[in-house]
Amino acid sequence: MPDVKMIVNGKKVSGFVECRTLLVEFIRNDLQLTGTHVGCDTSQCGACAIHVDGKLVKACTMLALEANSCEVSTIEGQANEDGSLNFIQQAFKDHHGLQCGFCTPGMVMATADLLKTNSKPTELEIRDHLEGNICRCTGYHNIVKAILAASGQDTSLIAAE
Amino acid sequence: MYNFEFKQPKTISEALTALKSDEAQALAGGQTLIPTMKQRLASPSSIVSLSEIPEMKGICKNDDGSISIGGGTTHADVANNSNIFPGLVTLAENIGDAAVRNRGTIGGSLANNDPAACYPAAALSAGATIVTNAREISADDFFQGMFETALDEGEIILSVRFPVPFLSSYQKFIQPASRFAMVGVFLSNFDNGIRVAVTGASEEGVYRWVEAEGALKDNFSESALNDLLIEPKGIIGDIHASKEYRAHLIKVMTKRAVKSAS
Structure with missing residues (x-):
């Protein structure tokens, strides 16, 4: 399986994925960052919205391999440094x-x-x-x-x- | 979705080589193709992503005043570019939603030629030229029916060249669930004539409403369209809107385009 590397919420991460693995699957299943939700899985609901290289995208409509070498932000990276709500x-x-x-x-x-x-x-x-x-x-x-x-x-x- | 091989070339020539393999499919922004593959309506054995090819992105003004938009340019980048003319800005900033506009591309939209997509209306109305790796295709020859284009196997859209109309307007009646056009009308006004393209309505995909073009040439006003009749035959009818309703909308949206461009 091909390997994929990215920076998620400021941390370097990597893993092996199938080519068909969606970005949201990599984030939820491999990285265990389950704050990014899958509502519809048909690109309509936006529950999986994250930022890739600073741009809002639907993580259910992008392949994990398309985010290779990208910087990703998810809801887990949004709180203030002391853990309080932003x-x-x-x-x-x-x-x-x-x-x-x-x-x-x-x-x-x-x-x-x-x-x-x-x-x-x-x-x-x-x-x-x-x-x-x-x-x-x-x-x-x-x-x-x-x-x-x-x-x-x-x-x-x-x-x- | 079924698994596939994935390639992400960095140059056009690498992409063309990769697309020569059997059942290879080009992937642009993926906002249509990925959902289609999830439903197993498409199952290519090899995906060639075009999103990491810098030569296919960006917008520039040509010496003759026309605008060239790279095939891999996103809707968001078109909407936010100061060289783009008003009708095309309105069109780009109302495709799908903010997240879709950050991924979806003009090349992907034109190559797919969805009968309710917005970009085909702009390309046909403005008389754009579709520039591929092999040739230049006039928009009048490019769209060949629902989901059909003049593109050959393995041929990709490198850029789209738009002549700039002195007046333009895109009016879209949004299908609220999909945000595609129930009916969309793009009007372009050039010194040498007016072109009106209609998307979302015909079973044959985007088309020019030549009767409206003729009527508006003599009298550029909403009332010029009053006496034109649109037969429901050949118009799309589905659970969202009947043939008759869509036929009615064509005239309504064209009038709105005239009003907005005036």
Whole structure:
């Protein structure tokens, strides 16, 4: 089997994979980083969203070998150095941006991607950027609210609590 | 998905050699091919990834004013490039979602020629030229029906050359589950004529609505389209929209394109 090497959350990792191994399978099964979820496995739900070389991708729709020599960030690398929640995670917690939590790793990774290039996104820009992330619990309102809060904006115009 | 051999060449010539093996399949961004392989609707014995070939990426302006986009350029890179004209920016920034746009490529989209994909409408409307390793193919000759193109086995799209229209607009009625076009209309206005391409609607894939082009040439306004009739025959009908509904949408989206470009 071919070998694959990458840097995941700042650490060098390597392993042997089948050519057909998906990046999300390598991350979950080989690296045991199970925070990246598989919701649909058909590229629609975004629960497996991670960053590869700084870009948001769906890890279920990329081969592990395509990420060879890349830098990968997953939800496990998002907390602050002391283990406390980072500002996005804290905002999701504070504003009830999750119920069951299954979609949350993908939501947090998509949010981190958005805020990298747009530090004060509008509600419309937030909803547009989360187009590829499905949540079946919250109805999205509190997720949008959490992201407005994480970017230091007024959340009072978002209706749902 | 079934297993396969995987190659990731760094140059075009290495890729062409790798694609000569039996049942070899080129992999662009993988946003269609990987889901298709998971469903076992495709089972190539060898995959040749084109994503690590620098010569196939990037956007440049040519001396004659046209724009060349490398076949391996992602939708996100097209959407964020200042050389790209307005209709094409709108198109690229509304394909799929943010994560899909970071992987999917223009070459992959055109080579696949999904009947509801967005890029074929832009290429046909703008009269683009598809540049492969072997030849240059005019968009008018490239699209040959649903999922069919003029590409031969092992032939790959190196770049796409777009003449720049002075007015352009892409109007897409999104199928909300797939984010493909239920109907999408790309309008390009050049000094020597108007071209209107329709995706998502025909059983034959992307096509030019020549009656609309003629009507708009005489009178570039929404009302110029009022008297045109679109027969539902040959239009796609499925659980998402009937033939009649899609036929209706073609005119609606074309009117929106005219309004937006005016």
